[in-house]
Amino acid sequence: MQLEHKVAIITGGAGGIGQGIVRRFLDEGAKVLVVDIVPQEAGEALVAELADGRDAAYLRSDIAVAENAPAIVAAAVERFGRLDALVNNAHASKQAPIVETTQEMWDLSLGTGMMATFHLMQAAYPELVKTRGAIVNFASGAGIKGLPNQVTYAAAKEGIRAITRVAANEWAADGIRVNLVSPIALTPGIAQWAEAFPAEYREVVDGVPLGRLGDPKDDIAPVVVFLASEASQYVTGQTIMADGGSIKLT
Incomplete structure (x- = not known):
């Protein structure tokens, strides 16, 4: 129970890697606010199923709207009394070659990825200072390697890496640790990407x-748990590659 008595916000927790993280955090004793854009009633039913009697709540919110960030943090504190961990997992994007990339694609990726991560970090800071908490953001091999057809996604992920490193330095004195996970996992989103770009997908595998590709709960989520727990109390500003060895950072 590495996260017993801890409270976490997990964005994009209704599916994919996010749902695996929610399941693992609950298994490790955390209380979790799941944030997603699934309609409220359906989200509440899903979270109740995931929680299976444990303490979790659902909040429907569009993280691309900057004004929603303080309300998300306030909802977690109001429900659970504190905040120990922020997991910025959610991110939406559309893949296209650079010459076909539109402003709408940039707005989607930056809005739900880099800017949403920034605004939630900013909103969570006052609460994380109180608990000397942790932030786990998400990087991607798409940005580190520069995968074709993913310019908006790759740029947003590298922007998140930059924000994470700055925050790790600025907030170390407050006892807040800020790290990244760069995963490869078999999710519905990856399946859609594989269908659209089979050659690139085959290259990744x-x-x-x-x-193999990782399992969201059994391969990726344990790394997130580690970074949110006291076991990583001397780790900050790092990109942890949960990708089966695909990329070896030095």
């Missing part, structure tokens, strides 16, 4: 030394 063939480049995984451990021979």
Whole structure:
């Protein structure tokens, strides 16, 4: 129970990697506010199923709207009394070659990715100071390697990495740790990408030394748990590659 008595906000927790993280955080004793854009009633039913009697709540909110960030943090504190961890998992984007990339695609990726991460970090800061808490953001091999057809997604992810490193330095004196996870996992989103760009998908899978894509709950979420727990009390500003060995940062 690495997260017993801790309270976490997890964005994009209704599906994919986010749902795996929610499941694992609950298994580790955390109380969780799941934030997503699934309609409220359906989200509440899903979270009740995931929680299975444990303490979790659902909030429907569009993280791309900057004004929603303080309300998200306030909802977690009002429900659970504190905030120990912020997991900025949610991110939406559309893939296209650079010459076909539109302003709408930029707005979607930056709004739900880099800017949403920034605004939630900013809103969570006063509460995380109180608990000397942790932030876990998400990077991607798409940005680190510069994968084709992913310019808006890659740029947003590298922007998140920059924000994370700055925050790790600025907020270290407050006891707040800020780290990144760069995963490869088999999710519905990856399945859609594979259908649209099969050659690029095959290249990614063939480049995984451990021979498979990760499982959201069993392979990716434990890394997030570690970074949100006291076990990582001396780790900040780092990009942790949960990708089966695909990229080896130095």
